[in-house]
Amino acid sequence: MTTKKPTSTHEQAQIHSEDLISDFKALMSDAEDLIKATARHEDGPLGTIRSKALDTLNNAKDRLSSVEGTLTDKAKVVAEGADEFVHRNPWEAVGVAAGLGLLIGLLIRRH
Numbered sequence: 001m002t003t004k005k006p007t008s009t010h011e012q013a014q015i016h017s018e019d020l021i022s023d024f025k026a027l028m029s030d031a032e033d034l035i036k037a038t039a040r041h042e043d044g045p046l047g048t049i050r051s052k053a054l055d056t057l058n059n060a061k062d063r064l065s066s067v068e069g070t071l072t073d074k075a076k077v078v079a080e081g082a083d084e085f086v087h088r089n090p091w092e093a094v095g096v097a098a099g100l101g102l103l104i105g106l107l108i109r110r111h
Helices: 009-037 044-088 090-110
Strands: none
């Protein structure tokens, strides 16, 4: 039987940021398909909305390309900092997690 090594906080943050980026790319692809499906409606209000949506989608693609690397780098830095803190101060990390769990539990209970 092999033991699976637990994933570090750094790896988890990188996976979450990659998931977010891939979800956003899928959303943009779906929006692009929707815009293409309305291609025969060039006139009137639908054509205007379609044109604006296409411009917005193209701008979002450009921004995503430029931000993707930055987001991944920031997620790595935050994850490394959290991982380092937990390794240096394990009991403080447990206390913070317990306190947050209690606070969230109290907030959920009120609703």
